[in-house]
Amino acid sequence: xxxxxxxxxxxxxxxxxxxxxxxxxxxxxxxxxxxxxxxxxxxxxxxxxxxxxxxxxxxxxxxxxxxxxxxxxxxxxxxxxxxxxxxxxxxxxxxxxxxxxxxxxxxxxxxxxxxxxxxxxxxxxxxxxxxxx
Numbered sequence: 001x002x003x004x005x006x007x008x009x010x011x012x013x014x015x016x017x018x019x020x021x022x023x024x025x026x027x028x029x030x031x032x033x034x035x036x037x038x039x040x041x042x043x044x045x046x047x048x049x050x051x052x053x054x055x056x057x058x059x060x061x062x063x064x065x066x067x068x069x070x071x072x073x074x075x076x077x078x079x080x081x082x083x084x085x086x087x088x089x090x091x092x093x094x095x096x097x098x099x100x101x102x103x104x105x106x107x108x109x110x111x112x113x114x115x116x117x118x119x120x121x122x123x124x125x126x127x128x129x130x131x132x133x
Contacts, residue, residue, distance in 0.1 A: 038072045041101060044116055045072075058084060070105035070113070085124065092126025 038061035042049035049061025049072055057080045060073045075081040081100050088095065088102075096103040096110050098119035105113060110121050 036074065036101065038074050041072045041074070041103070041117060045113055068106050068109050070103060070109060073102045073104070075100045075102075085122070089124040090126065092124055094121055094123050096120070097122045 038049050038051065038059050042061055042063050045063060047063035047065055049063050051059065051061045052071075053060040053073075056076070058073055058075050060071055063070050063072060073084065075084065078100055081097075081102065084102065085095070085097070093104075094107050094110055096105065096113055096117065096119045098117060101119075103110070103113055103117070103119075114121060
C-alpha cells in the first residue's frame with residue numbers, strides 16, 4: 001500500500017513548500033491566462049476561436065485575423081503539454097508557451113501575442129540540417 005499512497009500524494013508536496021509553481025508572467029492579463037481555456041486566451045487576443053480539437057489530452061482552437069491565423073492549444077496537465085512540445089520539436093519553429101497552453105503563430109505575431117498573454121517564446125529545433133542564415 002505504501003507505493004500507491006506515495007504515488008498519489010505528489011500534488012500535496014507543491015502546496016506544502018515542495019516544488020514551486022511556474023513563475024507568473026508580467027503580461028497584464030497573465031493571471032487570467034495561466035492556465036486557461038482556449039476561449040479565454042482567444043478573447044484576450046481579440047478573437048473568437050473555432051474549436052478544432054476537444055480531446056482528453058488537449059483542446060485546440062483556430063483564430064482567424066486579418067493579419068494571420070494562429071492556433072491556441074491548452075492542456076489539462078503539464079505532462080501533456082511537454083509531450084506536445086516534444087512532438088512539435090520534430091517540425092521546428094517558434095511557439096509562445098505559457099502555463100499549460102501554447103500558441104502557434106507566425107514569428108512576427110508571437111511577440112505581439114506575448115505582450116497580451118505573457119509566456120515565453122520557445123525555438124524548437126527541427127529534424128535535419130540547420131538552414132544557412
